[in-house]
Amino acid sequence: MSVIKVLKSLAVVAAVAVPASAQAQSVEEFYAGKTVSLYIGYSVGGGYDTYARVIASHLGKHIPGNPTIVPTNMPGAGSLRLANWLYEAAPKDGTAIGTVARAAPFEPLLENEAASFNAAEFNYIGNANTEYSLCAANADAGIANIDDLRSKELLVGGTGAASDPNKQANIANAALGTNMTIIDGYPGGNDITLAMERGEVMGRCGWSWSTIKATKWDMIEQGQVNLLLQFANTPHPDLADVPLVAELADTDEQRAMLNFIVAPQEMGRPYIAPPGVPQDRVDALRQAFMDTMADPEFLAAATEAGLEITPSSGETLQEIVASVFATDPAIIAKVIEATN
Incomplete structure (x- = not known):
């Protein structure tokens, strides 16, 4: 048998020996x-949960390929439980994604030992809305403005x-001289709000305006809470009277x-996939997310549901993560001191 015939025969045998699963598979086929x-890093009923389920x-x-999307709650440690699981244990084939706290990717910068992941290695899929976070107090707490918040103690819930909720209260205390004491251990923001309604705590930070409008608008209409501080670069059009913390x-x-x-x-509320997901599937998930954001239905x-939709792409989120990781280490040290 000629050398050419032998090589052809070997090629045929090799092709037969390669299982179908090892051959190229399109995203649609997969x-x-x-x-x-779709894992949710917080408990049922809060803003992260509401957005994720819609x-x-x-x-x-x-x-x-139109897979079925199943939302599943995995609360714990301000969504770090989910972030760690996505990084360390979740399937890396594109069948597991999650939504975690917007600040969770930056916990390694703050030397948080509970954050056992490299945020730069996540595949960021997108988010549905830019957030405007607030510190608020029950109206009957007698705290209506920054001066009151500096002179009187406010018990706030933490997750x-x-x-x-925790970091904003701690940083406001350190940078602005406010007097908030955190009562920690609530599974999610919705649980803090319920605790406010029961009088267990008298306020909270990290309360998204979009969440308030979607789930607790009655508290605003009935004058049950005072909005005190706004964590944002520019004021929300609805919140012109609530001071920006930087001001x-x-x-x-x-x-x-x-x-x-x-x-x-x-x-916002970032959606992420684990490291190691094939790039074509990451690209497909990113495109699908942005297509969803434009879907009339x-x-x-x-x-x-009362949800604000002001989306950002996965690529934009990746850039934000990189920019925050470039923060002056001296400032990071101050933040660590304030939040520990």
Whole structure:
């Protein structure tokens, strides 16, 4: 037998020996008939949960192969439990994605030992809205403005050191001289709000305006809470009378500390996939997310649920993470001191 014939024979044998699963598979072929789990780092009923469930009901039709999207709650440690699981243990094939606290990717910068991940290695999929976070007090707490908040103690609920409720309260205390005491251990923001209604705590920070409008608008209409501070780069059109935290700072150092907390607000409620997901599937998930954000049926459902939709792409989130990681280490040290 000639050398050419031998080589052809070997090629045929090799082709037969390679299993079908090892051959190239398109994104559509991979996702067809699959279930994608969308994990939520907080408890049922809060803003993260509400957004995720509306998104889950529409996202699948925009992913090639139209997989079923199943939302699943995995609360704990201000969503760090979920972030760690996505990084360390979740399937890395594109069948597991999650939504975590907008500040969670920056916990390694703050030397949080509970954050066992490299944030730069996550695959950021997108977010549905830029956030405007607030510190608020029950009206019967007798705290109506920044002066009151500096002179009187306010018991506020917390969901873990990595979460916005905790970090915003701690940084406001350090940079603005406010007097908030954190009562920690609530599974999610919704649980803090219920605790406010029961009188267990008298306020909270890290309360998204979009969440208030979607789930607790009655508290605003009935004058049950006072909105005290706004963590954002520019004021929300609805909140022109609520001061931006940066406007209340006296020094550049204070402003830089506050900016470290404010900068991630554009992260909104980020959706991430684990490291190692094939790039074509990451690209497909990113495109599907942005297509969902423009889907008239999704937008109608979001409007009905009272959700604001001002999306950012996965690529934009990746850039934000990189920019925050470039913060002056001296400022990070001040933030660590304030939040520990």
